[in-house]
Structure formats: C-alpha cells, structure tokens
Amino acid sequence: MRDAARDLGRLSRLTAGCAGVAVAVFGTTALLLSLKGAPPDGFLADPAAALVPAGLALLLQATPVVSRNAGRVVHGLAALLTIAAVAICVATFARHTAASVATLLALAVLLLLGHLIRTLMSADRRQRELAGFTDTLAQSMNEAVVARDTNIADRKRAEEALSEHAAELERGNTRLRETNTRLENALTFKNDLTSMLTHDVAQPISSIASLAELLHQDWDDLPDDVRHELATKIDKNTQRLIKMMNDLQLLFRLDMGSVTARRVPVPLHEVAETVVAGSAAGPGEMLIEIDAETSVLADRGHVAAVLQNLINNALAYGVAPTRVTARRHGEQVDLVVQDSGPGIPDELLPNLFGRFMRGAGLGLFIVRHLVEANGGEVRYERADPHGARLIATFESGPV
Secondary structure, three states: OHHHHHHHHHHHHHHHHHHHHHHHHHHHHHHHHHHOOOOOOOHHHOHHHHHHHHHHHHHHHOOOOOOHHHHHHHHHHHHHHHHHHHHHHHHOOOOOHHHHHHHHHHHHHHHHHHHHHHHHHHHHHHHHHHHHHHHHHHHHHHHHHHHHOOOOOOHHHHHHHHHHHHHHHHHHHHHHHHHHHHHHHHHHHHHHHHHHHHHHHHHHHHHHHHHHHHHHHHHHHOOHHHHHHHHHHHHHHHHHHHHHHHHHHHHHHHHHOOOOOOOEEEEHHHHHHHHHHOOOOOOOOEEEEOOOOOEEEEOHHHHHHHHHHHHHHHHHHOOOOEEEEEEEEOOEEEEEEEOOOOOOOHHHHHHOOOOOOOOOOOHHHHHHHHHHHOOOEEEEEEOOOOOEEEEEEEEEOOO
16 A cells, blocks of 8 residues: 555656646747747747746646755745746736736646645655554554563453554554545546546647637738637637636535535526526527526525536537426425437436536536535436436425
8 A cells, every 4th residue: 555655646746747847848949939030028028938937836846855844945936936937927918918818727727736746745645654653553563462472460461452452453444444545536536637637628728829829920910800710719718718727626625525505595587597698508599487486495606506507518418499497396496407409328327427527527516516515416317208307406495
C-alpha cells in the first residue's frame, strides 16, 4: 500500500511538472512567434507571455519539498508567479481582449489542476504516515509477546498489553482501509477529471485560442462581418467553458458535502418560465404544463438548477417538443421533463446519474445531489410511445 501511494504521488508530480514545462515552452514559443517580423513591444505586449510564469508556477507546485519551511517558500513563489501571469493578462486586456480572456481561462484550468495535484500529494503523505504508524504498532506487539514469555508473573500483564495492541492495530488497519478507499476514489476521480479536461475542456480552449490568434494576426485584412462571426464563436466557446467551470466548482462542493438547502415554498410555474426563457430552446420546442398554484418546499436556486440541467439534457439528446409538467400526489410533487426522442439506451441507465456521463457528464449528477439535498429523489422512466421522462420528486409546498 505504501508503494502504491508513493507511486501515485510520483505520477502526480511528474504529470504536473510535465504540464508546467509544456505550458511554459508553449507560452515562450507563442510569444516569440507573435513578435516575429515586427518591432517588439516588450514582454507584456502579448497575453501569451502569461503562460510562461503560469507554467513555472505549476512546475513549482509539483516540486517535492523536504521541510515545511521549504514548502512555504516554494508555494509562495508559485503564488507570485500565478499573480504575475494574471497581471500580464490584465495588462494586455485592452489591446488583446479575446486572447487575454482565453489565456485567463487557461490559467483557471491550470490552477484547478495544481489544486488537484496538491490534494493527491497530501493524501500520499498521510498514507505513508499511517503506514509508519502501523509498523510501529506491529513492533510493539512483538515486544509484548517477548515480555509475556519472560516469567509467569508477568504473563497476565503481557496478555493485556497484547490485547490492547491488537485492538489498536485493528483500529489502525480500519483507518488504513478507509484511507485506501479514499485514495482509490481520489484516483478514480482524478482519472475521470483528467479525461474530461482532455476532451471536453480542451476543445473550447483550443477553439478560443485558434480564433483569437486568427483575429490577432489578420485583424486588418478581415471584413467586419467575419470579425463579428469569429468574435461570436469565441463568445459561445467562452460561455460553454464558463458553464463547465461552474459545474466543476459545484461538483467539488457536492463531493465535500458543503451544499446545504434553504427550503422555502417555490412556485414551479414561475421558475419553469424563467428557466425556459433563458434556455436555447426555439419557438414551440418547450411546453410548460404546470398549474400556477403548484409549489414545492425546496431551495429555489436548487430547483432552478435542477430544471435547467434537465431541460439542457432534453434539448441536447432528445427531440422536440419537450414538455415540463408537474403533478401532486399526496404530500409530494413530481417535476417531469419529457422529450419526444428515442429515450436513453439501456447500457447508460445503471450510471445515468453518476459523474462524467455524456460529454462533460456533470448535469444529471448535479441534479441527483441537489434533489437529494432537498429531501427528494430523481428517477428515469420511458415515455409512451417513445421519449425520455426524467422525474424529480420534491415535498409539496403550501398552496
């Protein structure tokens, strides 16, 4: 177990270090290319310069330290480099707005990766400390066995000591198993998150960077309509990336159990109209069939987030029209989002409300946790004759 934890820590540091070097080299190369063929305006003239201190900061975060003071110095330097990177982006914002925004988003992803690496390194250190504690307990048991055989008079005391040490060892083993479970969960989470960052987050960042570079290099030669089209694409990818970051932030809060619900009467028809108005649905694609007096006892923000994710899921994977309905049965209310598509494949159903399903994969996972935080439950049913029905059940509110 100790070797596995050590290997995981080395792999985490190696991954972060390689990523830091790659980002720094990419920033330096991009900066040199952007200044090629024209009189240089200085190191702060291009937002690509921010990637150099950002990459060095990530490399420092992955650097192993032998003492607490050394760790404070290293992390302090990493923080200063990160601040410098942000300052460069801010300094170039007026001249290169789109590129500066894209670079700031890339810095946010690097900060998230650095935080995850530090978390895994801390878990590795706690694992090794617990393993050393277990070795100490085992040695104490051996000493207790030797003392028991010394003479008959001390046998009772030795047996009592042995029993106590055995109980302590069992408690240590229990803590070790719990730590191992947490470590395995953290490793699974890291792998899932790395996969998502590689595919779903990297795509809009790459698109933003390419479009921003095109605007930057060919601005004078592009007609106004092409500039507007490129800026619109950058905005769409930026909004997509912002939503992913917000979902990730909420995911971390859900994993830490820090999400609480302030339950009040929530009118479902009013919330549904607000969410549908802000969605990407076209005319006639969304139908709201909720009585104006129907309400639930829940956190209003949570209900809006649940409905928004269910509607986004229906728009992305279903077929119009999509119906939003609510029906009361006893002391509960079922909030239903039903599309007219082919339904959800059977192989996806066992993990439908798990992490990282379908693309970014956070929507239905967030729905489940927010509904459960309000004392409800969420489930899936096949619609008749076809389609998907996602049902969130809440406690009925006062009329």
